[in-house]
Amino acid sequence: MTKTIRTIISMGLATGLCFSASANAQDEAHLQERERLLSLIEAVNGDPDKRKRAIQKGHQRVSFCSNCHGDDGNSKRPEIPNLAGQNPAYLLEQFDLFADGRRKDFVMQTLAREFTLEDKVNISIYFANQEVVRDQEIDPFKARQGKEIFESVCQYCHGKDGKGEAGYARLAGQQKDFMINALKRYRENTDTERAPDEVRRTDARMERVTQHLTDQDIEALANYIASIE
Template sequence: MCLRFFSRMFCLALLTLAASAQAAYVWLPSAPPKEIEARLARLQSDAVAHKAAIAAGKRAAFFCAHCHGETGISLLENIPNLAGQNAFFLLNQIDMFGDGRRKDDFMSGLVKVLKPDERFNIAVFYAAQPVSPTPAANRAQAVAGGKHYARACVGCHGANGYGTREIARLAGQRPGYLITALTDYRNGTAGRADHRMTGVAQKLSDAEIAALAIYLGTLP
């Protein structure tokens, strides 16, 4: 995966870091869902603590910026934007990479260098960053995507594509990543197997996936 994006030297450094992290570390889950939610809710009513968590998260995410960008707008079309994503979802996905429920050559190793507090603050930092929608080159395709969305996705991901808790925000996500993620769920090649998504994705054609990705990319 890495060589698609970066130089050989950078990939080697990443793989070494990922491997050493994997060897040295026992994964500790972040916290029970109720505790995470309570902690996130407390930040909503404490602006000073929220600001401090964002600042700490930005520092802890310095390495992530190589791929996900300084403010969570990813540098490449196939890498997900993290900006504006739900904090609970981000933390949950980090935990899934950590304990093996979601697999990716790099992410699975990289998250292991993060302490539970760093993961929490990183999730709060990215969640607070503005999204960057992609205008549709083809209006008709976006309109078709909106119809598929209303039919098949709105029940879980919401009218605006904001998601909730462990359901991803899709609004303003990179179309390239959406296509990859949906195709991988459909074909059983995703490094994750959430039955709610694999069931839906199996019913989608390539053209429907492309239209959905274009439409969702345009949403603010």
């Protein structure tokens, strides 16, 4: 077991991380918001006709998204995340984060503020129903190292298969470069000397976990995550 994993476990971050009784106010608010978004998605997915229409309408609205994320949600650039197969409630949540400025990106913030709620739900459901295309080169040694970290830390929220739990992000098959950048941005969120405001990402759980990850740990994790089918 690596020093990183021992450190995280010793601080109690790997057990009950998602739904701990000691979760702070930010965690609780986050969970409540996720429940609201899940209910919006389930109201559509629970009706086959509504779901079919949502997929059709979502496809009609992804023309702007496809320039970076691909028409089928498979990214055209390694630093851009795949959206194919992503949990729809998670995607819907990201629209909210971009719209109110908690996530920073000029294009995404603009789109998130212009799309209607119906657009956002339909787009989220459309991408969730696309297949992930895996065409990345994986370093098998790093992937083995990353698997150990993932199983000790990440699977509690993101699932043993990396496909997410209850609206948490699907990681399986995600772009390596995107994962490396995202994890570093979470890690550096509290360090104003290392990351300007516009590139930080804010999430209490992710900040607690990533602050103990080295660059080597993050690269190993990214390789393993990209390899998950």
